[in-house]
Amino acid sequence: MKDNNHMPGHLARRFQQIAVAVFLAEVADAGFDLTPVQYAALATIKANPGLDQVTLAGLIAYDRTTITGVIDRLVQKGLAERRPSSRDRRARELEITDEGRRTLRKITPAVESAQRIMLRGLTAKEGEELMRLLRKAIAAGNELSRAPLRDVEV
Amino acid sequence: MKDNNHMPGHLARRFQQIAVAVFLAEVADAGFDLTPVQYAALATIKANPGLDQVTLAGLIAYDRTTITGVIDRLVQKGLAERRPSSRDRRARELEITDEGRRTLRKITPAVESAQRIMLRGLTAKEGEELMRLLRKAIAAGNELSRAPLRDVEV
DNA sequence: GGATATTGCTCAGTATGCTGACTATCAGTA
């Protein structure tokens, strides 16, 4: 068997593990209780008011069955609202609340700090290169997961 | 807010998501039902017969509370055994079974294939560079997660 | 030797993520 350090899958798991831990720690230090997934969902709702859950899922590459619970928790925290759509009675329209907007604003420095910390072992140039290579690998593998990224075609 | 494509945390999640999907698909194609985590645990048990759960967790950077369930499932599938240690009655010694050894041997091509597929968008040189950068970032962030990698000091 | 701290493991609870199934609704078409 190859060394774990030469298995991209193992390295992916470790890096993700650290990224989540850093995010939660920074956000907790700032006095908030929001997971990376909840943050991404909330930021995307703010940027695309009134979008439905499937579109949201496509924009951040979540599985549609995962979204349900994430939104549940955002709603329960009073950060987002879920309304029946008038155009399509199957769909729900998502909106950010004032409280959600305030939270996003206050939490941004912690989120940015977390992104820096998870790259702290790399030079700025290396960090850019890591992100470029991840983007390239992800683009090639996008369709291989159940929840591929879906750009909105308007 | 920054674009998701410039957030290392988001890229980490996406890459990990694809890596797991590819691993499961390749292993299923080969006729097996083993998760990445179960595979890593089993391979590590084989390489370190008789090790206890905490040591195993340290070698592959799992949380100790996660290990319990993983071993449960390996034992239930008949791939590993959990025995009380004679030296320390709190600890359990882990051993791979013949069935586990057979499974590992047969599954190896699928695992290697998965590692190639998750890097298929990159050149060989880029793949190496991605792994180098991930290793470097992980080394710097190792202590930031609850389950840091612990090399065995013999 | 005995109090104290530490360690190995487990468990309860919570949050992703997935598979697969189901309901309600919508869209296209014969």
Add this chain to the structure above:
DNA sequence: TACTGATAGTCAGCATACTGAGCAATATCC
């Protein structure tokens, strides 16, 4: 319009991961 297929969302079930608590056993220190 009735049929068919696709779509939006939810749910049950399973497998990571984590926090925090607890139990039993071991190590340490006085």
